[in-house]
Amino acid sequence: MSLGAAQYGPKFFGFNTPNLHLIEDAVPWVTPTSFEVNDGLISVLQAGSSVTRIYTLAIGPSRDTVHITNNPANSAFSWKPIAGTSNPTLFANxxxxVALDNVLAAAGNLGVQIIVPLIDQWDWWGGVPAFASMHQVTTDEFYTDSHTSANFFAVVEYVAKRNNTVSGIQYRNDSAIFAWETGNELSMGGGRVPAQWTTSLTKLLKNVLNVKQYVIDGSYSLYGWDTEVLNEPSIDGFTGHYYQLPAKFLIASSISNSVSPAGTIIFFILSALCFILSIVFCIKPSLFRIKSDGKNLCALLGSVKGPSNQGKFDMALVSAKKRAIAICSLLVFGFIAFFALASVFIWLGLFRVKYADRFNVDHDLIVKQYKKLFYVGEFGLSSLSDYQNLLAAVNASQALGALVWSLRFHSRNGGFWNHDEGGGVQSFHLPGFAVNRTTAVGIASTGFGDDELAVVDLMKSYAAGNGASKSSQYYQKPPVGDPILFPPNVTKSIINGEAVAFVSLTWRGSTGARSYIIERAVSDPSIIEIPSNETxxxxxxxxxxxxxxxxxxxxVDQVRAVPFSYRVRGLNEYGYGPYSSVVTAF
Incomplete structure (x- = not known):
């Protein structure tokens, strides 16, 4: 689809919600409940966006919680053979x-559209490595082996033709799907995916399966795109992913636009200056105030006797030689120190292009030159200023929008699902919390990053300026849904001769609640004499x-050791949510 044919609405500024159809932060992985799905989708709407992006299909051994396997041995799931696959026959969970059916049906009802990437390049969810392993080929051969490709294309056909068991709509006709991405950050051998593989898949989706949604090339934007792919009519657009990358990866991949032009120029100017000074010093040491009697450096270092001293040592030349050796040592040390520091700077990313600069290069190529659609599918793991500059660039461009990585929603067990991205970076949560809390509970030993509130508010501000639906029943409204207060855990003790109880409270929250009010009452006023205001x-x-x-x-509430009842109620800047049911602590 050409840019001119696209119907542009407001840009979307929102969040990736990778767990929306499969929760990787539980052990073992679990499918989300209807509460969790709705909490995630309504959170997206409350933040002012109507587009979100899930993660890929999970692929691997049937002992894991996966969508696709070649060995349906796990009787905990129902497996269906996928037509058109052979050697091995593949099976769908x-x-x-059905969990994905629920997500799409709920999204359709709420007015949210989902971006669906088909397969991951990485092994987080099995991805290309697992699919290749099933076919006994390498990850690179996933893209070049005809039989492996044929089986994967059969999987894609199975997914696109699936009849949603909730809505009854085939996926390929479902308006709840915004776009199909051929995959997530696809690459081959540290470079681009073969154009033939990409165009074969997009032609299958667009021309054979006749999907009604956008078809997006999910190749890793880091490596750029072949002209054949950019010109392919069955590809509606492209997506950019922007992260800080290790220097060894930048060097190995030879990505010219991943290193800052300013940093590169400074590096070469300093290198050239050192080189020129070294040449000049070797040819004419006298310019560095060293008595050399017109000798070059080599001649000077080989001579300590003057022509007029009848074979006697010329102490001035000896002194000059010592100075020359000292300067040589300084130059050598300077070279070593400079290159060591330069390596550290590159490693730390100080010479790298900002996200906004990388986006502008990609945007101008795709949108201005090739007239295709473009959006930022992922960005994150950097500074707030990097995000601000990127979002400003997207806002000033013809791109469709930008989605930050990543949002985790409320948990069925109370609190939130959390994900540690590494390097001290945590997942985000809505409506955003000014906390930095960690709990040590296995894989849940993650918390809330200290940049959460700033990043969430930044995304909301750009969404608000881009037509966030003021008519939505969720946007800028009080919290949604009754909180569920779980039966409390009570421990009792004697303090100063009085029996006291410690009541530990946990609840499943309301969507969009920024904080909660906890109310308490004595359950049975006849037990003890109490003030009337506690009844x-x-x-x-x-x-x-x-x-x-x-x-x-x-x-944890410390009270007298008598039965108390509790209820909670969420609130935000727009009002109060409903009360929870009442629970009693004995």
Missing amino acids: EELF NFVAVYSGVVDAVASGQTML
Whole structure:
């Protein structure tokens, strides 16, 4: 589809929601509940976006929670053979596809559109490595082996033709899908995916399967695109992913636009200056105030006797030789120090192009030169200023929008699902929390990054300026959904001769609640004599957040050891949400 034929609406600024159809942050992985799906989708709407992006299909051994396998031995799931696959025959996990059905049906009902990448280049969810292993080929041969490609294309056909068990709509006709991406960050041998593989897949989607959604090349933008791919009519557009990358990866991949022009220029100017000074010093040491009697450096270092001294040592030349050796040593040390520092600078990314600069290069190529669609499918793991500059560039461009990596929604067990991205970077949560909390519970030993509130507010601000739906029943509205207060855990003790109880409270939150009010009442006023104001619910805590890892305690209330009842209520800057049901602590 050409750029001129595209119907442009407001740009989308939002979040990737990789867990929306399969939660990788649980052990073992689980499919999300209807509450979790709706919480994720409504959170996206509350942040002002109507587009989000899930992660790929999970591929691998049937012992894992995967969508596609070649060995359906796990009886915990129902497996369906995929037509057109052979040697090996591949099978689809019906339970996991039903979970995807639920996501698309809910998205359609709520007015959210989903970007669906088909396969991952990396092995996080099995991806190309697992698919290749099933076919006993290398990861590079995934793209070149005709039989492996044929089996993968059969999987794509199975997915596109699937009838949603909830909505009854075939995936290829479902308006809840915004776009199909051929994959996530696809590459081969540290370079581009073969054009023939990409165009064969996009022609299958667009021309054979007649999908009604955009078809996007999911190749890794880091490597650029072949002209054949850029010109291919069955490809509607392209996506850019922007992350800080290790220097060894930049050097190995020879990506010219991944290193800052300014940093490169400075590097070569300093290198050239050192080189020129070294040549000049060797030819004419006298310019460096060294008495050399017109000798070059080599002649000077080989001579310590003057012509007029009848074979006696010329002390001036001896002194000059010592100075020359000292300067040579300094130059050698300078070279070593400079190259060592330069390597460190490159390694730390100080010479790399900002995300905005990389985006502008990609955007101008794709949108201005080839008249195709373009959006930022992922960005993250960098500084707030990098994000600000990138979003400003996207906002000023003809790109469709940008999605930050990544959002995790409320957990069925209370609190939120969390994901540690490494390097101290955490997943984001809505509506955004000014906390930095970590809990040590196995894989859930992740928390809330100290940049969360700033990044979330930044994304919301760009969404608000790009036509975020003011008429939505969720946008800029009070929290949605009744919180569920779980039965509390109670421990009792004697303190100063009085029996006290420690009541640990956890609840499943309301979507969009920034904090909660906790109310308490004595359950049975006849047990003890109590003040009249404790017979009814009164607010005993406010400003309590549910920003904890899944299932963790949010509040411990110390009370007299008598039965108390509790209820909670969420609120945000737009009002109060509904109350939870009442629970009693004995």
